């Protein structure tokens with residue numbers, strides 16, 4: 006039977022008395038555990054020597070503690086001596102110094118070698134704080150698998166942080182003291198109670214060696230600890246380490262590891278066995294659960310009575326739950342006489358969790374040499390948690406609830422992340438994300454495959470590097486729009502490695518984190534095949550197969566789009582319907598194939614003359630539609646359409662035959678003539694029909710004002726035609742004077758139009774219209790004929806060898822049959838060619854200078870004189886004059902009108918005259934209105950003059966009379 010006798014040290018004589026009274030020196034096998042709640046080496050040494058001399062067989066193990074337990078009662082700052090005498094158990098002790106061992110494991114092995122033999126039942130060990138207890142215990146276990154290991158680490162009383170352990174022979178502050186109980190038949194029951202629950206995130210250890218963790222999730226462990234537990238926790242190590250251990254999960258098992266210290270390189274030292282790949286979490290104590298378990302275990306232990314109980318209890322537990330710890334010790338004492346101490350960590354190898362070093366634990370071992378006796382359960386196995394720790398419990402609940410919620414969230418997050426990952430990784434669409442600067446932050450395998458890179462190579466690259474040059478602006482625009490929070494969908498051609506150019510539908514989605522956009526996601530769907538089909542279908546549905554032009558459906562859409570744009574930019578838009586006149590005749594006479602060919606040709610002609618921003622469509626048959634978006638000034642449009650109509654009107658050759666096609670045009674404007682496509686088209690159509698009704702080959706504007714403007718021109722055009730037929734024209738003749746003689750040597754024929762309603766219309770008004778409409782040819786011919794005939798008459802009637810000067814318009818001069826026209830006039834009138842002068846303006850020649858020169862030379866060959874009219878207003882410089890085959894030069898009247906002494910015009914006129922002399926060209930000054938001008942011109946040796954000062958243009962009769970008068974005067 007084992008007997009435990011416990012006493013508190015009260016003095017040396019008291020101790021001597023206790024020994025003597027209890028006859029401790031008589032036991033054959035006796036052990037003393039000394040728990041020093043004070044740090045006093047002298048006193049401890051003195052006690053040891055007293056004990057040794059009093060009880061020579063005594064085996065001692067002891068340590069400094071943070072409080073002691075004697076007969077189930079707690080006290081501080083005391084030294085308690087617990088003597089256990091055995092009948093059948095042999096006890097041995099040893100003390101090992103850490104300095105003698107390369108590691109703690111070796112110390113464990115050494116304990117076994119020194120103390121254990123067959124039948125060793127229990128090793129009780131008290132290590133100092135710098136021993137790696139876990140390794141130490143492993144060392145023991147490696148050498149002896151059966152021995153029960155139990156004990157606690159020496160702790161400090163608080164004043165001194167140092168810890169001591171000792172046996173009967175020596176003492177150390179760095180080492181282990183251990184005792185072995187050798188008795189195979191000892192009855193043993195252990196009790197451990199603790200409760201750790203994981204909290205918060207889990208972390209994976211990625212670098213660890215010899216109890217030092219260098220990396221957790223590739224980060225410095227100290228950073229992590231500081232982040233979660235705070236600076237104070239780190240500063241308070243190793244004490245604080247006991248309160249918040251790390252919970253390690255490995256192979257489905259969970260155990261605690263205590264942070265002992267941190268290293269300057271950011272690593273942390275832990276007590277406990279951690280391996281690379283272990284999953285860690287922080288842990289906290291679940292007090293209610295712990296107490297509940299404790300009461301349950303104690304109750305089942307209390308079914309038997311034991312001879313003695315050693316209890317090694319955590320200082321942290323005492324700190325947090327002193328009241329309950331007292332109760333626990335009291336209950337243990339009811340099972341067997343209980344002594345023990347408060348340690349900094351405890352261990353018991355019979356723990357259901359396996360070999361572990363623990364905190365917040367009560368570890369106890371109940372022993373009996375004889376079989377424990379069954380007994381009635383006494384004591385109250387109920388406990389009400391005191392108010393002062395209620396708040397801790399509330400916090401525990403909060404932590405528990407939060408923790409499980411976080412766990413749930415984490416699981417959801419993991420699930421959603423996995424969902425997302427598979428969406429990302431397994432997607433055949435290309436998916437990527439970029440930061441605010443457009444640099445890749447991720448890309449999925451499809452993306453990498455499409456461009457033939459590894460994902461790693463892409464990260465950090467600008468997304469624009471993967472876009473074709475011409476698309477950069479477009480992609481940028483969508484990127485910025487999506488950064489504003491608007492999802493973007495657009496199509497893009499990308500140059501892929503595997504399949505060359507592919508067509509993608511791109512989607513840009515902003516990535517929003519905490520209400521802030523941090524980048525965008527891009528998703529690209531390869532729609533190359535769909536696009537091909539779509540394009541083909543679109544071509545069929547929206548384009549005219551013959552000409553390739555957009556059809557009515559497509560064009561209506563285009564107009565709609567442009568109306569929107571015009572609305573935004575407050576611009577006008579012109580819609581023109583062009584319908585070929587009498588095209589049916591071509592179709593009927595040549596067949597539809599020929600008709601189609603001719604329409605194609607007409608399409609090309611229109612296309613060639615289309616200015617920028619103009620679109621052409623075909624509304625079926627011979628009906629075309631044109632939309633002008635850039636410049637919708639009426640005048641500009643009028644000119645453009647005119648040039649289109651002109652090119653349409655040019656002869657078309659088909660099968661060696663010549664055809665003439667004209668067009669009727671109707672014009673409507675946005676917004677003047679309608680706000681929507683339907684009304685614009687309808688109105689343009691109405692206008693076109695008006696053109697048709699008026700005989701075709703014309704333009705009609707839908708809007709009334711514009712029509713009026715156009716109408717008056719139109720009206721003029723048709724009345725001009727009538728004027729030719731009637732004729733309503735007649736000629737005036739303005740005399741030409743030879744300056745040095747004052748003689749009239751001829752006249753300039755100037756056309757006049759006597760309109761039946763509007764009266765006399767000046768040539769300045771109708772000549773341009775006649776030129777535009779081409780009517781000038783006929784009018785010009787009429788002038789030539791009339792003037793030549795009149796001049797011949799005057800010559801025949803004895804008015805002298807008068808010359809006649811006739812104005813030739815540009816259009817007329819360019820006609821291939823012009824020279825023929827002149828010949829005919831000369832022939833028909835019988836006028837000798839040298840009496841006919843033709844006045845050409847510079848603009849006539851400048852258009853095609855070589856052709857003009859050849860015509861002029863031909864005219865000169867005939868004997869006709871060539872004169873340049875309005876000289877000085879055109880583009881010509883004096884220098885090019887010498888290359889022109891001319892006989893006369895008429896200085897424009899703008900120079901003559903202002904001709905006064907001391908003006909710059911004098912210099913110009915003088916230069917022209919001098920030049921004329923040099924080139925043997927006769928110079929005529931027109932527009933002479935004063936005597937002063939006349940005198941100056943004479944002085945400058947100008948040859949001829951014309952102007953109101955001499956005579957206005959005169960009607961035939963007036964001219965004849967005037968001439969007769971002057972002749973009679975000069976006679």
Ligand code: C2E
Pocket residue numbers: 739754755756767768769772785788811812813814844874875898931932933934951952953954958
């Ligand atoms: P132009 O060839 O320069 O003809 C001279 C114009 O000057 C005439 O105007 C005439 O009346 C005007 N004029 C003559 N002396 C004076 C003067 O001292 N002071 C001022 N201020 N004006 C003077 P008109 O007859 O109205 O003719 C205008 C233009 O019409 C002509 O300018 C000519 O370019 C064109 N034109 C006239 N008749 C014909 C024609 O038969 N065929 C062609 N193609 N053009 C013609």
Ligand code: CA
Pocket residue numbers: 753812844874
């Ligand atoms: Ca003239």
Ligand code: CA
Pocket residue numbers: 874875895897898931
């Ligand atoms: Ca003139």
